[in-house]
Every structure is written in structure tokens, then in C-alpha cells.
Amino acid sequence: MTASFTVGHSPLFAESELHARLCHAGVQLRCLAQAAEVQPGALEVLLLDGSLLDACPLPEWQACGASLVAFDAPSGVLPLPGTASDTELLALLDFAAEQFRLRRKTEQLATALQDKDGDLQKLVDVGLALSAEKDLERLLSKILTEGRRLSNSDAASLFLVDNKGEQPQLLFKLTQNSSLPTRFQEQRMPLTKASIAGYVALTSTELNIADAYAIPPDAPYRFNRSFDMQVGYRTMSLLAIPMLNHRRDVVGVLEFINCQDDSGQLIAFDEVMASSLRALASQAAVAIENRQLLDDISQLFDGFVQASVFAIEQRDPTSAGHSFRVADLCIALARQLPMAPMSHLRQQALNDEALRELRYAALLHDFGKVGVREHVLTKAKKLADPVVENLRYRVALAKENLQNQVLRRMLNAYRQHGALDEQLRLQWEAELAVECQRLDQYLQDILKANEPSVLSEGDFNHLQEIQGHVVRSHDEGLIGLISESEFAALAIRRGSLTQEERAEIERHVVHTRDFLRLIPWTPALQRIPEIAAAHHEKLDGSGYPKGLVGEQIPYPSRIMTICDIFDALTAADRPYKPAVPVEHALDILQSEVKTGLLDGDLVKVFIDSRCYLNPAQTPALAPPPTLPSGAPAYAHHVCDFEPSEKHQH
Structure with a gap:
């Protein structure tokens, strides 16, 4: 019987007859005196005797990793029978060696599984990070950063497929390079199979290239060396992966360049690495598509709001621009809240989503005037x-x-x-x-x-x-x-207007609320109907439509009320009334505060910050508009401010 394993033993055992018989059987024997002489995992079987146990305690020998056998076996050591034949002895030692090999294999598998779990956890962490990112630019940068970290790559690039034009294009969106940071400007290029990224995008094929300079001449794609030549870089290994959405459409391409081992040497991307990056590309595709869908929804809402305001102003051309000016004034005032001297106003500061909600509500606050009859809106005098x-x-x-x-x-x-x-x-x-x-x-x-x-x-x-x-x-x-x-x-x-006609004018806020409630707003925008419908409420309860009092009126609505009154006073685009000078308009706002109608702290911030002087807001300096042919020369804008007698001086 021939053996193919190594047995360690003591110097004393080297003088025994059994040692000679094992040598004759082809067993590789190694003499040692201390446990420290054995590298962990380097020895398959260790034959213990009294001299070795006297030299080192059993735990130190066990730490060597070899399978332990002995004739007078202590606890935890495989026993060797003293009467065993050579065949039986070799079989027992071979069994011990096989135990060692199985134990090593188990350890390797456990380590690989642990590494796999680590990679999986990294991918989970990356997925969570990508799903939480709302800004597309930061999202794309994070995709490259996490991919380079997973693969230990020196550089990476990201391309997006743009199908919105007449001809599809490849947008070179972002690149990162650890060893050679460079300024980058995104570029557009035709989507063809001539480039690596284009080929991957058009064929949904992954390319794992060991040397970008050694691509076969018959390949349909070529590596563009211009970047390397310009900056003195050498692209070696390259892995290009398509980013596929749930419909299996390519939304972009990820390229990872120059994978490195632990010592920093350039190596090719192996299958384990490619598998992890493939999973990342899938996550990235979903995250990018979700972000683009959210952007599309946002643009859809913007377009809808713009069209709605256009419809409003077509109904009343004499006050064109009012909704946009009020929206701009609202945002200008709201942006002052974090710096307000009053702590309770600082606590009411609006985040980006709340600012967007306020802007939409301000743009649409007068949409309900489409429900006011034409002859009421155009009633220039008391009698028709x-x-x-x-x-x-x-x-x-x-x-x-x-x-x-x-x-x-x-x-x-x-x-x-x-x-x-x-x-x-x-x-x-x-x-x-x-x-x-x-x-x-x-x-x-x-x-x-x-x-x-x-x-x-x-x-x-x-x-x-x-x-x-x-x-x-x-x-x-x-x-x-x-x-x-x-x-x-x-x-x-x-x-x-008669009392009935004025009531009809005032019902425009009810029409606005009912109309806006029909729109399936996102959760971040769901208060738009409530905010828009309360822009004629007053703190003392004298407003409409509900007669809300004090804290019942949302803060965004209080902001809108101030801005709405200011624009109604200072607007110069209404041919039926002159614009009030800005200083007089501010005096009127303060008077409204004294009578308990407006929020005094908000009015103070509005005046002290002078946010109404935003260059985009110059309504009092604008000439009266040229009305479209057939447009009424007079219209009752539903938000016209009608001051009491004490203001008419």
C-alpha cells in the first residue's frame, strides 16, 4: 500500500521499527520537537508520543491543525491499536489524513461562504444606499464608487442610453479614476457597436476583457485609447456590464477598469467579481429608472401646473402673471423662515418638498375662478x-x-x-x-x-x-x-358686485379646493388643496370659505395670504385700477396686522427681509399689458384686494 500524506513525529519515534516500515510504505515523515516548528495547516497527521507531550501541552499540538493520533491516546486524540498490521496502520493514518483534508475543505468553504455573505451584505447595503438617494447625479456617483469598492478597481465609467431624440445616443455621464483624477465633462456620442459601451448597450452583452489593447482584430468594437494617450494612463483589464431594467431594456452601461489584487497588481476580473458587479448593475438600473420615473412624474406635475395656470390666465388676461408672482413671493418669504428672529417661525421652516408643495398651491390658488360666471368676472360697473x-x-x-x-x-x-x-x-x-x-x-x-x-x-x-x-x-x-x-x-x-355676485366670486376657493382634490397628488404634495383653499382665511375668523381662526390656518396659507395681498395691491398689469406704491402696500399689510387679520410675525419678516424686492418680482414697474383681441377690458380678479375706507387715502 502506498501512502500520499505527511506524518509528523518525535525524534524518539525516528529510531523505532515502525518508522522504518512507514518509510518503506511511502509515507512522508517529518521529525519535529516543538509545536512551534509546525506551520498551521502544513502537516496532515501528527503521531503523538510521550516525548512530544512532555515538550508541549496538548492544546498547542492541536493548534497545528493536523489530525492527532497516538498509541496511548489522550482524550480528543485518535487511538492507534498496538497490534495493528502495517495495512491496518496505513489505513488508519490515511483516514486521519482524510479527516485533515475534509476539515481544511470545510474551513475553506466556511471562509468562502463568509466572504460571500460579506459580498451579499455589501450589495444589500449598496441597494439600500441607492434606493435612498434622490439626486440623480449623486446616485450615479455612488454607483461607481460602490462598484469600485466591491471590485477593487482603479477606475470606472458610467454611460446612459438616451432614447428621447430622433436617434438614440449614448451619454458618457460620469467617470472616476483613483490613480489619475481628471476633470470630466459629460459627452454625447452616437449609439453604435463601434465602441465597447455601445456594443454592450445594443447587444445586452457583458464584455470581460483581460487587456483592452489586445482586442482581436475581428471584434466589432474597439477600445478608444485617446484618453490613455492624453493623460498617460494604461487601461488593462476592463469589465463592461449592461444595466437592465425590469423589462430587460438597457438603460446604461457600467465599465470597471484595472482590477487590482491585494498587492496592487493588475489582474483580470474573475467570475466571482463579475457576479457581484452584475448584481450591482441590476440594482443600479432599477435605481436609475426609479429616479428617472420620479423626475418624469415631477416634470409631469410641472407641466400640468403650467398648463393649468395658462388656462386660468386665458380666462382673465387682465391679471396675467399674478399666479407666478404670488408663487415667487411665497417661496422668497418661506426661504426667510430659517433665519427669522422668532423661534416659532424657525420651527415652521419648510424643506424642499414643502417648498414645492407651497409653490404648486400658490400657482393653482386661483384655478377655481374658472367656475365663476363670465358676466360676473367682467362686470366693470354696478349695472350691466x-x-x-x-x-x-x-x-x-x-x-x-x-x-x-x-x-x-x-x-x-x-x-x-x-x-x-x-x-x-x-x-x-x-x-x-x-x-x-x-x-x-x-x-x-x-x-x-x-x-x-x-x-x-x-x-x-x-x-x-x-x-x-x-x-x-x-x-x-x-x-x-x-x-x-x-x-x-x-x-x-x-x-x-352685488352681495350674491360677491359670494360667487368668493366661492372660487371652494372650486379650487374641489378641483385640486381630484388630482392624485403624491404624499409629499397631498396638502395642496388645503393650502390653496385657505388663502383668503383671516386670523380673526372673518375670512372665507370656512372662517378658520388662528392656528387652524396652515402656515403655508398664511404666507400665501400676505403675498397675494401684496401682489394685488402692487400689480400694474390690471387696466381697471392703478398700482399702489410698494411703501403704501407695506403700510396696508401692517394695518391688516393691527386689525388681527394677518400674521404679524410673518409680515415683519416679509418687510424686514425685503424679499419682495427679488429682481424677478417687479410687478409695479411693468407696463399695463396689451390685451388679446376680444378680451374684456375689465375683470374682477378673484384675489383683488379691496381696502377699507381707512386705507383709501
Whole structure:
């Protein structure tokens, strides 16, 4: 029987007959005196005797890793029977050697499994990191960094496939190089099989190249050496992996360059390394697609909001730009909160998502005016033009009736007396002139009262006098010169809207809220309907639509209320009213604070920070707009600020 294993033994055993028989059987024997002479794992079987145990305790011999055997075996040591034949002895030693080999294999497998678990944990950690990253640029950089760390690569590059144009392109998006940092500017190139990245992208094929300079001439792709030549670099091993999404479409390509061993020597990428990077590429593809989908959703929302604002402004061209200016003012004021001197305002500081939510709410805060009837929005005066024309006709008819009455009286006098007393004729004509003049004056008073302005109590009495003046209608009936509904409209103290029409204007916030609730906002934007619908609420509960009080009003809505009033006062794009000077507008805001309507601390930050002077915000300096053909010259913007009498100085 021939043996192929090594047995360690003591110097004393070297003098025994058994030693000679083992040598004759081909067993490799090694004499040693101390456990320190044995490198761990270098010896398969160790034949223990008393001299070795006297030299070192059993645990030290066990630490050598060899299988231990002995004739007088202590606990934990494989016993050798003293009467065993040579064949039996060799078989037992071979069994001990096999135990050693199995133990080593088990240890190697355990180490490999542990390494695999470590790589798997690294991939899990990478996946978590990639899924948490929201910025696309940082996400791509993290993909390269983690891939280089997993593979111990010197450099890496990332390419994205762009299918949005007429011809697909390859976007060289990012590169990293540990040994040779260089400035990089992303580049676009045609998507063809001529380049390594292009070939991988078009064929979904992984390329593992041991030497980039030794690519076979018949390969459809070539390595571009221009970078190496420009910076003095030498690309050796290269692994290019397609990044596939869930539909198995290539979204990009990862290239890892110059893999290194523990000593820093360049080596080819092995299959274990490629497997880990393949998993990374799959994670990266999902993360990139998710990020791009989120960006697409964001762009979709932006486009929808832009289109909605366009629709709003088409309904009311006289106030074009109001929604954008209010949104910009809101963001400018909100960005001041982290620096506010009041701690409770600093606690209300908005993060990026909340700022986006505020901006969308501000842009869409007046969308509900699409639910306000056209004739209410374009009601420039208290009475509609047809009603005024009817009044003019009514006055003219009344004057005509008076003249006819005088003429009939003159005719009757001729018939009865054969002549008309001159004095009586002059008297009747004078009375007619007085009555006609009275009617003309009534008409002028009506036209004056029809203008949207603040009327005194005396003016109302005069309207009552006009209402009480009885005239004949076209059907010979008796009616008041102005009807009850006309009197109610003319007696409006401010503006030109009746109470019912003003209520309809105010319902625009309800329309806004109901409309915005129909949109499936993301969780970060779900408060938009609530914020937009509260921009006419006042701290004292006098606002609408709900009459919210104090803390019931969201802080973003309080910000919007201030900015909305400021723009309504200072806007110069409304041909029906002049812009209020900025300083006067700020005084009005402070007055609104004193009456308990606005948040005083927010108004103070708005004024002290002068955020309203943002160069993008120059509404008071802009010329009045040129209205589209057919557009009304007047419109009641639903957010026009109508100051009380104390502000009209």
C-alpha cells in the first residue's frame, strides 16, 4: 500500500521499527520537537508520543491543525491499536489524513461562504444606499464608487442610453479614476457597436476583457485609447456590464477598469467579481429608472401646473402673471423662515418638498375662478350695459310722456277757449323744462352711482328719491324710475358686485379646493388643496370659505395670504385700477396686522427681509399689458384686494 500524506513525529519515534516500515510504505515523515516548528495547516497527521507531550501541552499540538493520533491516546486524540498490521496502520493514518483534508475543505468553504455573505451584505447595503438617494447625479456617483469598492478597481465609467431624440445616443455621464483624477465633462456620442459601451448597450452583452489593447482584430468594437494617450494612463483589464431594467431594456452601461489584487497588481476580473458587479448593475438600473420615473412624474406635475395656470390666465388676461408672482413671493418669504428672529417661525421652516408643495398651491390658488360666471368676472360697473341702456330709454320715454302731456293740455285749451293764454303756455313749458332737467339729473346721478366707488349715506338717500320717482312705462303702467334690483346694485358701497355676485366670486376657493382634490397628488404634495383653499382665511375668523381662526390656518396659507395681498395691491398689469406704491402696500399689510387679520410675525419678516424686492418680482414697474383681441377690458380678479375706507387715502 502506498501512502500520499505527511506524518509528523518525535525524534524518539525516528529510531523505532515502525518508522522504518512507514518509510518503506511511502509515507512522508517529518521529525519535529516543538509545536512551534509546525506551520498551521502544513502537516496532515501528527503521531503523538510521550516525548512530544512532555515538550508541549496538548492544546498547542492541536493548534497545528493536523489530525492527532497516538498509541496511548489522550482524550480528543485518535487511538492507534498496538497490534495493528502495517495495512491496518496505513489505513488508519490515511483516514486521519482524510479527516485533515475534509476539515481544511470545510474551513475553506466556511471562509468562502463568509466572504460571500460579506459580498451579499455589501450589495444589500449598496441597494439600500441607492434606493435612498434622490439626486440623480449623486446616485450615479455612488454607483461607481460602490462598484469600485466591491471590485477593487482603479477606475470606472458610467454611460446612459438616451432614447428621447430622433436617434438614440449614448451619454458618457460620469467617470472616476483613483490613480489619475481628471476633470470630466459629460459627452454625447452616437449609439453604435463601434465602441465597447455601445456594443454592450445594443447587444445586452457583458464584455470581460483581460487587456483592452489586445482586442482581436475581428471584434466589432474597439477600445478608444485617446484618453490613455492624453493623460498617460494604461487601461488593462476592463469589465463592461449592461444595466437592465425590469423589462430587460438597457438603460446604461457600467465599465470597471484595472482590477487590482491585494498587492496592487493588475489582474483580470474573475467570475466571482463579475457576479457581484452584475448584481450591482441590476440594482443600479432599477435605481436609475426609479429616479428617472420620479423626475418624469415631477416634470409631469410641472407641466400640468403650467398648463393649468395658462388656462386660468386665458380666462382673465387682465391679471396675467399674478399666479407666478404670488408663487415667487411665497417661496422668497418661506426661504426667510430659517433665519427669522422668532423661534416659532424657525420651527415652521419648510424643506424642499414643502417648498414645492407651497409653490404648486400658490400657482393653482386661483384655478377655481374658472367656475365663476363670465358676466360676473367682467362686470366693470354696478349695472350691466343693457340695463343702463334700458334706464336711458326709460328716462327718454318719461321725458317724451311729459312733453306729450303738455302738448295735450295746450290742445285742450285751444279746443275749449279757441286760444292759449301766453302766460299759461310759458308756465307749462317752464314746468316741463324743470321736470326734464330733473330726469336728466337723475340719469346723471344714476350713471355716477353706477361707477364702482365708495358712496356716502347722502348718495343713498338721493338714490331712494330717484327710486321713488314714478314714470309711465311703455305699456302705460306706472313704475319707479329705478327698480328694487337696480337700486340694490347702485347702492353697493364698494366695487360693482352685488352681495350674491360677491359670494360667487368668493366661492372660487371652494372650486379650487374641489378641483385640486381630484388630482392624485403624491404624499409629499397631498396638502395642496388645503393650502390653496385657505388663502383668503383671516386670523380673526372673518375670512372665507370656512372662517378658520388662528392656528387652524396652515402656515403655508398664511404666507400665501400676505403675498397675494401684496401682489394685488402692487400689480400694474390690471387696466381697471392703478398700482399702489410698494411703501403704501407695506403700510396696508401692517394695518391688516393691527386689525388681527394677518400674521404679524410673518409680515415683519416679509418687510424686514425685503424679499419682495427679488429682481424677478417687479410687478409695479411693468407696463399695463396689451390685451388679446376680444378680451374684456375689465375683470374682477378673484384675489383683488379691496381696502377699507381707512386705507383709501
